[in-house]
Amino acid sequence: MVSESGSSSSQPDLSKLHHTEHETSSIFLRKRKAPDNDFAYQFSEFREEILGILIASSRSNSENINTISQNISSIKDQLSDIKATTEHLITENNNVKSQITKLTDTVKENEEKIEALQNEVHRLTSTQSTSLPVLAPLCHDDLIVEIQERAERSKNVIMVGLSEPQVDTAVERLDKDKCEAQRVLKAVAPDCSVKRVQRLGKYDSMKTRPLKISFASQDTAKSILRNKNIMNVEVKKLETENITITRHKVPTTTYEIADNYEDIKTSTKAINFLYANVRSIVKRGKLDEIRCIIETFPTTLHIVVLTETWIKGENEAMRLKITNYTHYYNYRTAKRGGGVSIYVHNNLKHEFLEEKCEDNNHFLWIHLDKLSLDIGAIYKQPAANVSQFLELYSTHLAKRKRAIVFGDINLNLLSREKSTKEYKIMLKENGYKLLNKSDKEHCTRETSTSKTILDHICTNLPDNTFHMAIIESSLSDHKQIYLEVNRIQPERPKKLHYEAVNYIKLYETIRQEMTSANLMNEYKRLEDLLQKSISKDKVMKTKLQNAPKADWINKDMIKSINIRNILWHKLKQNPKDEENRNKFIQQRNFTRRYMQTTKNQYYHNAFQKCERNPLNMWQLINSLVANKPRSSSVPSKLNTPLGQITETKDISEHFNKFFSNIGSQLASQIPKEYHDNPINILSKERKSTDKLLHFEPATVSVKTSVKKFRTD
Known part of the structure; x- marks a missing residue:
């Protein structure tokens, strides 16, 4: 057997050639040194690339700067708006504070007024049997004064038709008035007590003035006013006077606003x-x-x-x-x-x-x-x-x-x-x-x-x-x-009293006298007779002065x-x-x-x-x-060097002194040469040293001056 890894043969393994080339294809090989012209070209490209980058960066930076500037402007505007809004808020806050202060003062003032009114009402209700003291009015307490006046008047009634007693002194008249008022009022209010009485108007023995009667409480006055008709019937049984009772009215002031004079409400009794x-x-x-x-x-x-x-x-x-x-x-x-x-x-x-x-x-x-x-x-x-x-x-x-x-x-x-x-x-x-x-x-x-x-x-x-x-x-x-x-x-309107002749009586008087005395040819006696008859037959007449004419x-x-x-x-x-x-x-x-x-x-x-x-x-x-x-x-008024005089006697005395001394004063102003020799006054050769006898001719006609006078 041949071992694949342990072979020591010197021949190359060609079966692995394709695989080796594929594995080494990713390896960078070292280039050879480029010539000079190739380097310049590459540098130029590099420079253009750098410039492009810089230009692009510059444009980007410029856009960024513009954007930032706009943002800053917007921020500034927003800050200005915020500042204005803040100032407005501060102003409004101050106004609100001042209004709150005023409201606080007003509330305190109103509370004081309410408290004063409550005290006054309490006093009015608790002191019906005693006289109401007149409080000193405060600066803004007109309402309190009005309440006091109305409370006082509500205790009064006015009696009209009660004849005035014929006595000399005012004290005696008041005492008799009080007794008479008490006697008349007992017809409807036997237990009423008259506190005081007062006649309204100036005393005149030929006239009867209204009588104001004051009571201790309002209930007494109201009771009398409710039963005044019954009282009138009872009074007629006692006396023949026509007596009436009315409420003591509170004086008022009425107002109006007018655009023309003819619309104003007027009265002939005022x-x-x-x-x-x-x-x-x-x-x-x-x-x-x-x-x-x-x-x-x-x-x-x-x-x-x-x-x-x-x-x-x-x-x-x-x-x-x-x-x-x-x-x-x-x-x-x-x-x-x-x-x-x-x-x-x-x-x-x-x-x-x-x-x-x-x-x-x-x-x-x-x-x-x-x-x-x-x-x-x-x-x-x-x-x-x-x-x-x-x-x-x-x-x-x-x-x-x-x-x-x-x-x-x-x-x-x-x-x-x-x-x-x-x-x-x-x-x-x-x-x-x-x-x-x-x-x-x-x-x-x-x-x-x-x-x-x-x-x-x-x-x-x-x-x-x-x-x-x-x-x-x-x-x-x-x-x-x-x-x-x-x-x-x-x-x-003023009445003028004057003497006038009754001519009918005058004629009868003259005719009778002339017939009895045979005065046809005696003119002197006729004149005396006329004067005597006129004096005898004068009568007094009265007429009203005519109102002035409306003119234009x-x-x-x-x-x-x-x-x-x-x-x-x-x-x-x-x-x-x-x-x-x-x-x-x-x-x-x-x-x-x-x-x-x-x-x-x-x-x-x-x-x-x-x-x-x-x-x-x-x-x-x-x-x-x-x-x-x-x-x-x-x-009457006269201005003098010593001041103004208004008394008629002093004015007359001043005129008397003036006219009694004016002659000597004017004489003293005449030059001495005319005193010594009066002929110098008429002498043609005299030398005038003053303007006493010198008159300058007028340069404007009287007619022209009169035309310039104002008609008003």
Whole structure:
């Protein structure tokens, strides 16, 4: 046998050749060294490959850089948004904190008010048998004061028709009134106890005043009111007087807002006021518009109060007259602006009290005699020191027992500023209450961005009912105020008593005397007889003074003013509306021209008709003069080098001294040469050393000067 592995034959094994070649095919053989040109070619390829790799890498890096840049920009924008959002959140957070603080303060304030109200209600319910103490009102506790007043009035009744006792002293009258009231009330309430009584109104022995009866509790008053009909039947059995009992009503103030004057609710049984901030009454046409407004009201406007009149002097003030009114005024001389005026109807007996201008703040006071009422007009300039003004204002208010005050105070009642609070406290300390309604709807000055109450009315009248109307007007940037005070009867029209001849009796007297005495030819005795008979047959007659004529004012003019005011109100609500602005400007200019043209044409036509008839001309002049107040519409006042004099006796004394000394003063101014030799006065050769006898010729004709006169 032949061993396959152990054969030592020297011949190669060719059977394994194919297998060996297949196994060695994967072995890398070492190449021969390439020549130089082959290496350069390979290096070039290698370089191109490297460059391609670098270019591709560069493009990739560029794209990556752009992407990163965009991402960074986006991050920056997001950071800006985050920052803005953060700032907004911080602002909102601060606002929320402030609102929370305000709400906290409001809650605390309301809790204090609720607690005070609860204490007050508890006191009212627990002290029915004792008198209710009047608590000092706090700054914002008007509701508590109102509750107290209503509680006090609910214990009162008013008895009408109980005759007044005819005794001399007021104390005795009160005692008898109390006894009579107790006797009458026992018919329905035998156990009632009258706490006190008071007659309402001024004492007049010829009249019977209502009697206010106060009880200890509300139940007694309610019981009497429920059974008053039974009481009337019982009273008729005792006496013949017609006695009635009514509830003691609480005085109220009603309000309205008007676009024109004809829509305002008015009463003939009240005293009526009109207040306006005019911003220069001396401006052409404004005084005429005030006259038109006065004629518009169906009732008499007794008092017209104006602020910011801008009057500069006495002569200017004396020209600003309104028919049948007396003009009181106070003005500043240091600079333009300010000033107050009060026009009082001559049906009311009135007198000047006081005027003052200090730090360009104005105070003017008058007195209405029959009503025993003081009327004040106040103006505070915006830049005035509030503390000093309030101190001065307080001294004026403290002097007045019964007063109504109108004024442009330039303190906003809708504001919570410290100065406004001090102003309200000052009024309450002096016993005055504001009649303005403190809400934006009843503001007295309105712009496109704000609503304020700068014009105030206050009073210390306790038992009167008021009606106030806010009137839209473009006369200035302030609204006008109409105030009506009820329960004050205005003075009746004046009665003139005069002597008149009864001609029927005169004729009979003369005929009898002439027949009996045969006086046909005795003229002297006839004259004596006529004078004697006229004196004998005079009788007293009475007539009512005629109201002043309307002159040139007509309904179309009033209608034009109302339309202008309505357009003005629309423009203030939307100041960017050009259409409304143009309409308002056109209507304003038309109203101004129409008012002036109508006035000029009225007087021109009146005189034109009598141009060739002197008799009719004088009749027209007399009728125009009769339409004006005969007495001066300016109160007695005289400015002297030593100051202003208002007392009539002092004015008369000053005139007496002036005219008694004027002769010697003028004589002392004549040069001495004329004293020594009077012939020098007529000498042609004299040398004039002064202008005593020198008159320069006028260069302007009188006719030209008269034509330039203003009609208003």
